[in-house]
Amino acid sequence: MIRSLDLKLTFAHSITIILWASAFPGIKAALTAYSPEHVSLLRLLVASLVLILVAVIQRIRLPKPKDIPIILLLGFLGFSVYQTALNFGEQTVSSGVASLLVSTTPLFTALLALLFFREKFGLWGWIGSLIRFCGVGFISLGGSAENFSFNAGVILVLIASLSESIYFVFQNAFLKEYGFVAFTMYTIWAGTIFMFIFSPGLGEAIIHAPIDTTLVIVYLGIFPTIIPYFTLAYITSRTGASEATSSLYLTPVFAFLIAWIWLGELPTIYAIIGGLITLVGVFLSNIKKQNIQPTSTKFVNRVL
Secondary structure, three states, rough: OHHHHOOOHHHHHHHHHHHHHHHHHHHHHHHOOOOHHHHHHHHHHHHHHHHHHHHHHHHHOOHHHHHHHHHHHHHHHHHHHHHHHHHOOOOOOHHHHHHHHHOOOHHHHHHHHHEEEEEEEEHHHHHHHHHHHHHHHHHHHOOOOOOOOOOOHHHHHHHHHHHHHHHHHHHHHHHHHOOHHHHHHHHHHHHHHHHHHHHHOOHHHHOOOOOHHHHHHHHHHHHHHHHHHHHHHHHHHHHHHHHHHHHHHHHHHHHHHHHHHOOOOOOOOOHHHHHHHHHHHHHHHHOOOOOOOOOHHHHHHOOO
């Protein structure tokens, strides 16, 4: 039974990392024909429409009225803010460097989980996180033709990372209540509602955009949006937010590889060495794990 659970978690982590990584070059490709806000809106619209069909088939129940405000808030942070800030950031930051910056999500998540829920990450978890961040930092040294500078794009991507971390940390209590499938649906729909402010001009943008670019956004809406959030919510419900997001440090490794194949962004020796360092960090984080039940459910229920 334990072995079966470990295999499920490993598979969920793998799917999350690969699909999440593909989003960064996908966004870069979509921005060639769409504005950042229209990429976010269309991506979430595609995800929402697919999930409405799934919800009807699965007969997903509606959330309790008392939970709707927090669902709206988490949907706003986890989808509206995250995707819009990331898209605007990628206007001046390469897809590889953006994935590096978003890989700060596990650090933000671990700190927030510790601060609010006393969710322990463990000594090896922190050591591994430090090594992994050094690895993705090494990747950034040669991962892009442009110089890495602390500009507005960097700040926007870091804002996206922080908002995503808040979403991951505070979703756990509701995963226990509704299940990871239903709650992820609720928050994606909530995030889509806030994005309608950017609806003017979307129809015209779709008409004038190349069909292959529009299909990229359809891909972003179905695969990097729906599936990784389901798998991460599943992992969070079993292990806690800190451990669930810990493997996201591997995202830049795959993001650079996918960008190389898709966009022709060639990885450098720095990217290769950084990837190996990151793998070492992931290995260290996964030894001597403590079987500690997440306390966030108890805390959030007490607050609410």
